[in-house]
Amino acid sequence: MNSIPSRSLLSIEGMTKSDIEEILDLTDTFDEIGRRPIPKVPALRGRTVATVFFENSTRTRLSFETAARRLSADTMSFGAGSSSLSKGESIRDTVEVIEAYGADVLVVRHPAAGIAQRIDNWTDALVVNAGDGCHEHPTQALLDAYTLRKHKGSLNGLRIAIVGDIRHSRVARSDVLAFTMLGAEVVLVAPPTLLPPSLEGWPVTISYDLDEVLPTLDVCYLLRMQNERISEGLIPSVREYTADYGLNIKRAATLPKDALICHPGPTNRGIEIEAAVASDPRSVILDQVSNGVSIRMAVLFLLLGSGRNLGATSELEGGQ
Amino acid sequence: MSLVIRGGTIIDSEGEKKADVAIGDDGLITEVSSNLKGEEEIDASGCIVTSGFVDLHSHLREPGQEDAETIETGARGGALGGYTALIAMPNTTPAMDCLAVIEQVRALGEKSVCEIIPTGTMTVGRNGEQMSPMGELVDAGVGIFTDDGNGLQDPRLMRRIMEYSTGLTHRLGRPVVLAQHCEVEALSSGGYMHEGAWSSRLGIPGQPAEAEELMVSRDIALVRLTGAHMHFQHLSTAGSVEMVRLAKQEGLPITAEATTHHFSLTDESCASYDPVFKVHPPLRTDQDVIAVRKGLSDGTIDAIATDHAPHTDHSKEKSFDEAPPGMLGLETAFSVSLEDSGLDLPQILALLSWRPAAIAGVLDRHGNTVSIGAKANLCVIDPDITWTVSGNLMASRSSNTPYEGRRLRGRVRHTIQSGEAVVIDGEIQR
Amino acid sequence: MVEKERVQTPPKGGVFVAHARVLDAEDIKRAIQRMAHEIVERNHGLDNVVLIGLQTGGVMVAEMLTEALSKISGTSPPQGTLDVALHRDDIGMRPVIPEAVTDISVDLDGATIVIADDVLFTGRTIRAALDALCDFGRPKEIQLAVMVDRGHRELPIRPDYVGKNLPTRISEIVDVSPEGVDLGTVEK
Numbered sequence: 001m002n003s004i005p006s007r008s009l010l011s012i013e014g015m016t017k018s019d020i021e022e023i024l025d026l027t028d029t030f031d032e033i034g035r036r037p038i039p040k041v042p043a044l045r046g047r048t049v050a051t052v053f054f055e056n057s058t059r060t061r062l063s064f065e066t067a068a069r070r071l072s073a074d075t076m077s078f079g080a081g082s083s084s085l086s087k088g089e090s091i092r093d094t095v096e097v098i099e100a101y102g103a104d105v106l107v108v109r110h111p112a113a114g115i116a117q118r119i120d121n122w123t124d125a126l127v128v129n130a131g132d133g134c135h136e137h138p139t140q141a142l143l144d145a146y147t148l149r150k151h152k153g154s155l156n157g158l159r160i161a162i163v164g165d166i167r168h169s170r171v172a173r174s175d176v177l178a179f180t181m182l183g184a185e186v187v188l189v190a191p192p193t194l195l196p197p198s199l200e201g202w203p204v205t206i207s208y209d210l211d212e213v214l215p216t217l218d219v220c221y222l223l224r225m226q227n228e229r230i231s232e233g234l235i236p237s238v239r240e241y242t243a244d245y246g247l248n249i250k251r252a253a254t255l256p257k258d259a260l261i262c263h264p265g266p267t268n269r270g271i272e273i274e275a276a277v278a279s280d281p282r283s284v285i286l287d288q289v290s291n292g293v294s295i296r297m298a299v300l301f302l303l304l305g306s307g308r309n310l311g312a313t314s315e316l317e318g319g320q
Numbered sequence: 321m322s323l324v325i326r327g328g329t330i331i332d333s334e335g336e337k338k339a340d341v342a343i344g345d346d347g348l349i350t351e352v353s354s355n356l357k358g359e360e361e362i363d364a365s366g367c368i369v370t371s372g373f374v375d376l377h378s379h380l381r382e383p384g385q386e387d388a389e390t391i392e393t394g395a396r397g398g399a400l401g402g403y404t405a406l407i408a409m410p411n412t413t414p415a416m417d418c419l420a421v422i423e424q425v426r427a428l429g430e431k432s433v434c435e436i437i438p439t440g441t442m443t444v445g446r447n448g449e450q451m452s453p454m455g456e457l458v459d460a461g462v463g464i465f466t467d468d469g470n471g472l473q474d475p476r477l478m479r480r481i482m483e484y485s486t487g488l489t490h491r492l493g494r495p496v497v498l499a500q501h502c503e504v505e506a507l508s509s510g511g512y513m514h515e516g517a518w519s520s521r522l523g524i525p526g527q528p529a530e531a532e533e534l535m536v537s538r539d540i541a542l543v544r545l546t547g548a549h550m551h552f553q554h555l556s557t558a559g560s561v562e563m564v565r566l567a568k569q570e571g572l573p574i575t576a577e578a579t580t581h582h583f584s585l586t587d588e589s590c591a592s593y594d595p596v597f598k599v600h601p602p603l604r605t606d607q608d609v610i611a612v613r614k615g616l617s618d619g620t621i622d623a624i625a626t627d628h629a630p631h632t633d634h635s636k637e638k639s640f641d642e643a644p645p646g647m648l649g650l651e652t653a654f655s656v657s658l659e660d661s662g663l664d665l666p667q668i669l670a671l672l673s674w675r676p677a678a679i680a681g682v683l684d685r686h687g688n689t690v691s692i693g694a695k696a697n698l699c700v701i702d703p704d705i706t707w708t709v710s711g712n713l714m715a716s717r718s719s720n721t722p723y724e725g726r727r728l729r730g731r732v733r734h735t736i737q738s739g740e741a742v743v744i745d746g747e748i749q750r
Numbered sequence: 751m752v753e754k755e756r757v758q759t760p761p762k763g764g765v766f767v768a769h770a771r772v773l774d775a776e777d778i779k780r781a782i783q784r785m786a787h788e789i790v791e792r793n794h795g796l797d798n799v800v801l802i803g804l805q806t807g808g809v810m811v812a813e814m815l816t817e818a819l820s821k822i823s824g825t826s827p828p829q830g831t832l833d834v835a836l837h838r839d840d841i842g843m844r845p846v847i848p849e850a851v852t853d854i855s856v857d858l859d860g861a862t863i864v865i866a867d868d869v870l871f872t873g874r875t876i877r878a879a880l881d882a883l884c885d886f887g888r889p890k891e892i893q894l895a896v897m898v899d900r901g902h903r904e905l906p907i908r909p910d911y912v913g914k915n916l917p918t919r920i921s922e923i924v925d926v927s928p929e930g931v932d933l934g935t936v937e938k
Contacts, residue, residue: 029833029848038885041836071836092637112639113523114593122637133641135523173523196520197528305841 008120008127009299011136012177020178023298024146030297033070034290043305044073050103051077052095052119053130054110059265060130063289064107067296071305076103091115092122099125104304108132126303134168140264141174143295145182147288148219151260156183161213163189163245164223164272167196167234171264172223176204189213190245193234210245214254221262222247222272238271248274252282260284323741324356325734328364328700331666332371332689333674341369343696347739352692362734362741364700368665371687372404372697372735373672374680375650376499376577377468377553377625380406380436382428383421384413389630389717391425395432396715397628397650399742402732404697405435405677405686406650410446411469417441417452419460433735433742433750435697437680439464442481442498448473451481458488458496463681466499468553471535473505478539482548494681495549495573502535502552502560503527503600512641514587514602522591524640529557529608532601536560540567543574551679552576554627556601558611565620575679576615577625580653583612584660585722595636595643596720599629602645613662616671623676624661624668626653630718648721651714654701655728665703699743700734707731715748766923768932773914775929778814778897781913785895786818788911793862796827798890800861804879805833805850807868807926811897815866830854832865837878858887864911868926870896873907897926 012020033039049068051061056079065075078098098106106123108116109130116129131137148155160179166172166188179186180203188195188206195206207213214220225241235241242248247261252274255261261273261283269275278285325341330352340356343349380394391408398406408425410416416425422438429436440457444450446467454465465485472478485496508531513519515526536552540563543550555561555578564576581599586606589597597603615621629646636643657668677687688694709726711719735743742749773781793799796819803812809831820826835841835848865879876894883889895911900918918924918933925932 026848028851029836032851032853033836036885037887040885042881043836043838043841047842090634090637091639110639112641115639117593118639133523133639134525170523197515197526198517198520200517201521301836305836306845306847 008116009138009303010116010120010127010129012138012141012174012181013136015181017181020142020145020181023142023295023302024149026298026302027146027291027294030070030301031291031294033297034294040070040072042072043301044068044071046074047104047304048074048076048102049105049107049300050098050101051075051107051130052098052109053077053079054108054115055131056080057109057131060109063292064128064130064296066293067300070293070297071300073300073304076101091119095119095123099123105300128299128303131170133170134173135170136174137170138174139292139296139299140171141178142299143288143292144175144221144262144264145178146295147262147284147291148260150287150291151284152218154183155179158184158218159187159216160184160219160221161187161189161217162221162223163210163247164225165194165229166190166223167194168226168229169223175221176202180204187213191235194229211251211254214251215256217255217259219260219262220247220255222267224264224266224268225272242271246272246274247277249276252277252280255282257282262288265289322350322358323360323362323736323739324358325362325364325369325698325700325736326356328367328369330369330690331669333670334689336666341690341698343736343739345739347696349690349692349694349696352690360741362700362744364734366702366704367733368701368703369690370669370699370701371673371677371690372699372737373402373654374405374407374676374682374686375403375626375628375653376407376551376623376676376680377409377579378406378628378650379409379411379630379646381630382412383424387717388632388635391428391436392432393715393717394628394630394650395429395434395436396748397648398434399735399737400715400732400746400748401650401652402654402672402699402701402735403434403650404699404735404737405437405680405682407437407439407464407680409468410439410441410466415441415446417444417446419456422457422460422462433737433748435686435737437682438462439466439499441465442467442472443477446470448477451477451484454481454484454496455488455491458492463492463494464497464499464551466501466553468499468501470505471501471503475538475542479542479546482542482546482550485548486546497549497551497575497679497681499551499553500535500539501554501600502532502539504531504534507531507534508600512598512602513590514604516587516605518587518590522593524590524593527602529559529604532557533559533563536563540564540572540574543567543572544570547573549573549575554579554582554601554625555612555615555621556582556604556608558608561611561615561620565615565618568620575622576620577623577676578612578616578621579625579627580649580656580660581627581647581722583609583616584656585609589722590640593640595638595640596647596722596724598640598643598645599627599647600645616661617663617667622671623679624653624657624671625676626650630716631720632718633720636720646720648711648714648716648718650716652709652721652723652728654732655707655730656723658703658730659728696736696739698736699732701730702733703730705729705731705733764936764938766925766934767937768925768934770933771930772916772933773931778913778928778930781897782814782818785911785913786815786822789815789819789864789893789895790822792893792910796823796825798860798862799827800856800858800863801827801829802854802863802865802879802883803829803831804865804867804875805831805852808866810928811868811895811926812866815864815895828856830856832879832882834875834878834882837882839874839878852882854886858883858889861887861889863889863892864895865892866895868897869924870894870899870907870909871902873903873905876907877905898924898931900924
């Protein structure tokens with residue numbers, strides 16, 4: 001198929017503000033398609049989107065597959081459990097086989113940083129990074145920005161706290177870049193052991209005190225606390241983390257009335273968020289999920305269907 | 321049959337002079353003066369003639385990992401890089417912790433184009449638990465012991481090994497050298513690059529400088545306690561260099577090496593996520609590189625070593641986290657040293673040749689002055705030629721060089737091993 | 751409804767130069783009036799009639815028709831907008847970006863849809879529109895109203911209501927705005 005090659009979506013780093021805004025603007029169109037009686041357009045008919053998940057994630061994989069199918073693309077899925085993705089096998093060999101199956105886009109998730117970029121170097125197919133280790137999760141940041149924009153009109157001047165295990169969070173890294181690029185002010189809230197070893201060059205402020213920060217926020221973005229962090233000796237116990245950094249009902253009351261509560265999911269009820277707070281009217285967690293499909297449709301369309309480079313200018317012709 | 325090296329300028333530990341060199345059948349230098357003639361002549365006009373290099377730190381992978389390198393291919397790479405002796409690291413499979421494997425390595429190296437000098441492990445199987453049969457190995461001529469690939473974690477065992485080694489001096493004829501890969505695993509585990517601004521930005525878990533420095537500090541204290549001779553391998557941090565500087569000022573029997581990658585590359589290289597830049601100890605910051613160069617310049621660091629670590633393409637085509645650490649070094653060491661160390665040529669030659677020869681105890685035949693009666697282990701260097709690094713063109717079975725595509729100035733042109741010209745005009749002869 | 755301003759995007763490296771004004775603002779008003787009467791006549795009133803304007807040029811035509819129809823019949827037919835970019839047959843061959851969000855909030859089952867567009871040319875845009883509309887439901891009938899029919903059809907598509915039949919050369923460009931219809935070319 002004749003097409004002008006587009007650039008893979010590997011990270012928010014390297015994108016410009018107008019790249020991001022273009023994707024957000026386009027997402028409105030795909031959002032509308034999801035509300036149609038038949039939520040499908042033939043835009044990517046004949047193209048194949050392969051999800052290549054070296055690290056399992058049913059939710060993200062389904063989100064991408066739904067996005068692909070709504071654009072009438074074919075899907076293929078390779079998961080960590082299947083023998084084709086056995087650990088230790090040369091990733092390059094694996095990817096070349098998947099490409100030989102006819103995949104036009106590889107949506108890749110891997111527990112190690114940088115793999116999406118390496119795969120992009122090895123293959124002619126386009127790559128979407130669905131999460132590489134602790135590095136980035138660009139479509140998550142895009143859907144988060146889209147959700148915030150939908151509720152608040154613009155991110156410019158918003159004060160956003162990201163709370164939790166920043167150190168190991170690819171969502172946090174991508175969000176910090178995207179939110180600050182769109183004009184928001186970001187504060188990271190976590191104990192020192194859960195912050196990255198060096199914040200040199202990060203456009204953020206930090207705080208160890210969630211209670212102090214909450215009343216000043218427009219958005220409280222909670223990260224998932226994983227049990228592995230306790231076994232690694234990074235925090236004394238889940239109980240202490242919840243007591244100091246969990247968004248419980250008492251704390252939720254100190255959050256401004258028009259603030260928003262976000263979470264990339266899945267939530268650990270009773271740890272980073274109290275069950276009752278998850279259904280607080282200020283929570284936009286479910287919106288994030290549904291916006292995820294629309295954002296991913298926009299991304300897949302820009303990569304495969306639009307014939308444009310993400311962010312580059314090119315000749316636009318209206319059909320008549 | 322005599323071999324004459326014509327038209328070159330000799331630089332050795334005694335100075336510089338323009339002269340031809342004649343070598344006899346017995347592999348010894350017979351004459352050093354002008355206008356010499358011989359049955360076989362090698363052109364060295366415009367070139368530097370010096371003693372061949374000695375690498376204190378090469379992984380030749382044989383026995384056990386021959387898909388990455390063999391003694392024969394490693395030796396070829398060494399000869400092309402100007403080396404006449406390679407000190408082979410013992411983390412082979414099986415490890416070099418007993419006479420049988422040492423003798424196997426010697427036998428494999430007997431006909432190779434570089435002299436192969438095996439080291440022994442500090443502990444059986446490099447398990448960090450039980451001392452190797454150091455006495456038996458010393459009697460077989462092994463003078464350096466290391467668990468390289470790992471540091472020895474248990475301070476109590478390290479002390480015992482140090483004490484025990486001091487009792488073997490009379491059998492070896494010189495002090496036994498213990499060489500340490502300084503890495504405290506409790507701090508380094510799960511860290512694949514240097515922990516700092518770059519690791520935070522790239523999302524690759526890092527290991528702090530302290531993982532190396534704590535062991536350097538510990539071993540300096542233990543040397544003070546036991547009097548053993550400790551050689552610190554691949555120093556990479558400013559803190560390590562400073563500690564060794566102070567320890568030497570105190571007069572402790574300590575030597576140290578640094579690799580070419582630790583004075584020419586930084587952690588920024590990891591931004592490509594290419595595991596060719598993954599190495600232990602990891603590439604560090606600009607400040608550390610400056611400190612290593614300073615250490616080389618003021619004598620704190622005695623030698624430039626390569627830590628030549630071949631890995632197959634297949635094994636490096638993994639994520640940064642999963643790929644094995646290590647990079648090639650033998651064929652690029654001289655050129656990178658010339659371009660990136662900030663040192664002048666005589667200093668570089670000292671660091672590549674006679675100072676490591678002294679540490680390895682092979683000064684009787686390597687790193688000599690270019691003089692009559694000396695063993696002819698020499699290399700001839702063209703300081704002006706430019707060349708482009710290509711991993712695929714190297715003699716190694718592997719191609720994991722971090723300098724791929726880089727244009728370098730200066731290259732080894734000929735190498736003479738025991739009187740035989742094994743490299744002529746950059747081509748290996750056998 | 752998120753509506754983007756109608757942006758005149760000149761092809762890269764060139765600019766539209768009008769050579770002739772084919773219809774002026776008054777002509778357009780009269781054409782709209784006539785088409786509106788034709789719509790009412792053909793459909794025996796406005797029961798179940800829905801006007802769908804195609805982004806971006808047809809939206810203006812749909813709005814003008816709706817206004818005219820409400821003056822004639824006293825009732826305003828429901829109106830929606832449709833962006834057909836995602837149904838085009840040349841996706842991936844040239845840069846295609848949806849320009850505005852589709853807004854169809856009325857049930858199209860059993861409706862008589864009147865598609866409104868500014869210029870009918872090859873017919874491919876209308877084919878894409880037919881494709882898209884059928885995903886919204888099963889209309890009783892679909893009719894087509896265009897301000898200008900410039901010929902050169904590549905598919906068997908024909909308009910039901912035409913403002914002006916205008917023979918053109920393929921290299922020419924037809925530009926429709928509330929001020930008038932211009933015929934011109936692209937100059938570098």
